[in-house]
Amino acid sequence: MRVSVIGGSDVDAETVGVARALGTRLGERGHTVVCGGLGGVMRGVCAGARDAGGHTVGILPGERVADANPFVETAVATGLGHARNALVVMNGDAVVAVAGSGGTLSEIGYAFVFDRPVAGLRTHTVEGVHACETPAEAVDYVERAVAERERRDA
Numbered sequence: 001m002r003v004s005v006i007g008g009s010d011v012d013a014e015t016v017g018v019a020r021a022l023g024t025r026l027g028e029r030g031h032t033v034v035c036g037g038l039g040g041v042m043r044g045v046c047a048g049a050r051d052a053g054g055h056t057v058g059i060l061p062g063e064r065v066a067d068a069n070p071f072v073e074t075a076v077a078t079g080l081g082h083a084r085n086a087l088v089v090m091n092g093d094a095v096v097a098v099a100g101s102g103g104t105l106s107e108i109g110y111a112f113v114f115d116r117p118v119a120g121l122r123t124h125t126v127e128g129v130h131a132c133e134t135p136a137e138a139v140d141y142v143e144r145a146v147a148e149r150e151r152r153d154a
Helices: 013-028 041-051 081-090 102-113 135-153
Strands: 002-007 032-035 056-060 074-077 094-098 118-121 129-131
Touching: 002 013, 002 041, 002 081, 002 102, 013 032, 013 041, 013 094, 013 135, 032 041, 041 056, 056 081, 081 102, 094 102, 094 135, 102 118, 118 135
Parallel strands: 002 032, 002 094, 032 056, 056 074, 094 118, 118 129
Antiparallel strands: none
């Protein structure tokens, strides 16, 4: 499964640690991480996923693949700025939001538009976002939610 991880690019070290633990869990479970490909939460989740042998995709706002953090395995330059947020969400089966501000909130909105389940770690309190205490809980939630959606749509 592909999991879009969204969150702040300018976050504290503790939040980066949460993102890294999330990436590790996703990688261990065989999931591909899709993110915005830059720093902060994006760098943390990619580092954790790569450490666990997982695949990472960074959908970048700019025109240079070289702008991706060093843990992005597949970088996609878009030149779209924040408009690339829709692509980050669309390319995952589920979304995990970690911290963040306005850009993350816009991605949560796209998750609702594209009918993606959303788990939240230290992020916006929004109806429809399943608040989780740990990265493990967030991964368990999105796995369950996607499986339920697949059964419902079958």
